[in-house]
Amino acid sequence: MHPKAKQLLRNYQFQMVVAVLIADGFFFSFTKPSTASSLVLIAGFGLLVITSYLITRLIIALLGLVVPVIAKQKHLEVVVSSIFGVVVALQSLGQLSLRDFIVVVVFAGFIYLYGSYTKWRFLS
Secondary structure, eight states, X not given: OXXXXXXXXXXXXXXXXXXXXXXXXXXXXSOOTTTSOHHHHHHHHHHHHHHHXXXXXXXXXXHHHHOGGGTXXXXXXXXXXXXXXXXXXXXXXXXXXXXXXHHHHHHHHHHHHHHHHHTOGGGO
């Protein structure tokens, strides 16, 4: 096995992503959305957002190896995961259109810029 592959397999963030993806697989394979209670649907949505956060975190960490500026951008992880959560929630309600998606992305861009301006004191 290649040394870089071994190093990636030992990476904590990678192990967390794999563990959450396995949990997603079990949860979503044994759950029927048409017969599940609303609490189960809310738990599934939470698990999906957590998964998107961890995957975004891993991708940004990998990009941080190439572009050092992105290495410690926790608020970017939160904003990208929030966009994903809002888009999935709107889509599941049947209210997602291209206009809504554009508004969510632009609004998230403003939040990201404002957070960069104020240094995101609450996330530090």
